[in-house]
Amino acid sequence: MKRLALTTASLALAAGMAFAAEHETTVRMGTEGAYPPYNFLNDSGEVDGFEIELGNELCARAELTCEWVTNEWDSIIPNLVSGNYDTIIAGMSITDERDEVIDFTQNYIPPASSAFVGTSEDADLTGGVVAAQTATIQAGYVAESGAALIEYATPEETVAAVRNGEADAVFADKDYLVPIVDASGGELMFVGEDVQLGGGVGMGLRESDTELKASFDAAITSMKEDGTLNEMILKWFGEDAATYE
Incomplete structure (x- = not known):
């Protein structure tokens, strides 16, 4: 079963690389920048935190060029839908209500x-x-x-x-x-x-961006499989944080 999961993840990562090569665009990663330790602005005024480290690793694994965009929380979904950025990675819990408007990757933080x-x-x-x-x-x-x-x-x-x-x-x-x-x-x-509450924290995307979702899903799966996601969670949230088995 584990081998099958890894094979599926590898195929999806390959699809993500193909997506990047075909579109040759920068993926704009939308975050709030005001919710430590998930995301915040550091002393240099740059976005920092768990989700920034995570997002950069996911982009590297999927061979995507990514840049960070900050947006206030109360308009973060409308601005994704209108195309101001391509993902939401901002401590957003997966809920049925939100899933009617946007799509989600699998969770990268377990239900907490x-x-x-x-x-x-x-x-x-x-x-x-x-x-x-x-x-x-x-x-x-x-x-x-x-x-x-x-x-x-x-x-x-x-x-x-x-x-x-x-x-x-x-x-x-x-x-x-x-x-x-x-x-x-x-x-x-x-x-x-x-x-x-909720189904864990996941990355939000437009419902039409199915290839991009598959690429990030595969990258998240690979981080769960090799233990690096758990290591990152413990680094940012402490030894008592919920992790993946």
Whole structure:
């Protein structure tokens, strides 16, 4: 079975190389640049993070020339569809709703936990105010939970809302929240239970770009098979991060 998977991946990678040779274009990789450790701007003003390292490796394996484009989260799908870039690689969870508009590769982060963070263990998660980034699966969850949802354009603003008392808690990817809580010196803490949402994180593409999707799928498969994807996940998210078996 493993040999068959590797053979299929090799064929798809070859197809991706053929795609690159035929089209001779640069693949524009769209990201947010504001969601560490997935993606962020470093001190030099360049995009950095797990997804940048991952995307560069995927492009190298598929023999594609790639460049990075940043876009605000709330318009990241419309700008993919309109052709401003060719992929979304921005901590985007795979959901049925999004899959109706765009296509996804297989996930490169397994389904993981979302979590609540507040300044008190008594934070009201069902009748209080909960902050979430707009157009995220976390915002959708809060909207249906009975809590009062307050949405912000950036993840930093959701945490700031808790710190300044505008919200009782923030609900976001736990991977994003862990380093913030650790660095808060006890000001912030996890409250309530973790919640499993979505089908993992994948790369978004236009539904018409089937060859490009096949190329990236094959590159992701090859990284899962040789262990380099797990190594990259542990590097950026820590030893407790979920990995692939």
